[in-house]
Amino acid sequence: MATSGEEVRNMQVILKDYVAGFPKESDMHVKTGSIKLKLAEDESSDNAVLVKNLYLSCDPYMRGRMTNSPVDDPDFSPFTPGSPIVGHGVAEVVDSRNPGFKKGDLVWGRKMGWEEYSLIKEPEKLFKIHSTDVPLSYYTGILGMPGMTAYFGFYQVCSPKKGERVYISAASGAVGQLVGQFAKLMGCYVVGSAGSKEKLCNFYATLLLYLLFDWRDLIERFNLEHVSWLDFDSAFMVYKVELLKSKFGFDDAFNYKEEHDLVAALKRYFPEGIDIYFENVGGKMLDAVLLNMRFHGRIAACGMISQYNLQQPEGIQNITTVVFKRIRLEGFIIFDYFDQYPKFLDFVLPYIREGKIVYVEDINEGLEHGPSALIGLFSGRNVGKQVVKVTNE
Template identity: 65%
Template structure:
């Protein structure tokens, strides 16, 4: 490849963030980049990619603060934000990747990236679905829904399932997996539009707007008079406290996320943990990368359902890297409807 020089737009984190993040905590910059892999040792297995789609995910908030001992390293102020995305290989020094290959995995928030260690990225073989789906239903969020529901919760047909933040990238899929499995499914969301989506597009049996409920305990009793068998936890705080009171004996809770707590300097305490003992509840946190070995099995299940129209999937698309900061911040106020995706380039 000739050493063509291009402008490379990227999104950096300006400083570590405390409290609720703002668009001004990030900055869009442009630098010059030679479209050629550097020579030398550290790049012997590297690839050069053009980023196409970027994923906005709640866990990224944790990386905006200085952390030690966290499963995901903190971002470096002044450097591009890192997240999951879909990219096309422009040049490769790695025998596993060829020019033109499509892949998904971690990449920087920029137009072009040099990935020195691409081994953990997944090559995309099925291109008869939208490529953006590999930021969501066919990527990390899809695997999260699959692992959390089937591996952690061990569902049984006919069980009662509750999902918080149910219209998000993970929740919308958990609900549909549960319905297809033969469960009764209820979800919570933060707007009427999202509640309507849950019932009318994703096929939930019931859904409610948690912001309109004065008493979450009473709301859950209304939808689960006989209690909850499985809770897919995305929110934490007061919602988790109310759920614990409504769990059935030997219920299971998959702790996927705690989005209500991410922007708090002092996290809320949970008061009803005694229910774990009295109801013999299994409550387990998990990280999706512990289950990536199941990805081929997951694709075998989900791809046919997508192609046959058996799974509905909603994306919230932001066009252009310059709109990425706004898209990411919107996650924490619930502005997005469905999976938040940033389009960097369509090809």
């Protein structure tokens, strides 16, 4: 790291302009500027913290902030075109004029710019990292917002009971993989689905597969003999779905893109219906689930990623079933639960250390690959929590 006060390079991922429809890598550009690694010693920096970003988190909610629709909620306010996008991340404090933080502290929070160094003027909801015997990147995932989302979403919003039937969409993602494991810990029957919206057979996807996995091992473990060596799309999806069972202990799993009739698919996996649906997808998936819910079922609406890039959302046809099936559909935003973070940490850290809960991450190295990593979320290209490691040096 450069000496304090010295000007150093500060690579940034800039949002060019507000986005309509499906975001593209070209909606952002990578710019190289510079920054002084010392805070100004005047009022302008009172309470501020200067951090070196280590890991940046790719989260579906960030899509909303790429649109210029004013919202009352500062957590969802639009990004500023011409400036770096902002999100959750893990960082090291480089300089601090805030009594709560000092140089060298490791922190995670939700105000990290997508850049090498960020000035955080109001470090609210910036958490100090005390446990470093787990990967630091976990604080963008299982030990950060997605972990809390899974924990409070499942245990508080879903009101689960032992033996209940739990369905999770986007189940191999940052949140879904944990909800499934929490549900298994509680003695529930758990089925997850995953899918991919676009053809993955491109250079990067192929490379990713070779880099991430021992191919021959995969072939053996998941009976991939029927998959052509060159059909990476299929192999990738088989892998992604099998992971839910083999790695996270789900009772069953399926690729929803292979099901032309989602209602029938869910009926097959839940012949007696679904008690709890952890909703990450929305649209047609929600409609199919509504027809398969049991009486007094609960739907925790964590997100509806399938709708975020649509100019006109898909209409939900089967909403009247909430009445006669007495369904509770409840939206929640994890930012409301941040004051309970220590309680969550006490719960989850022992499970990680004992290996009773596992966490899969999809880490792209280098800030310059940030835009592609973020965009990949919306086509289901990631396996597990999508993270950008800011530097691969």
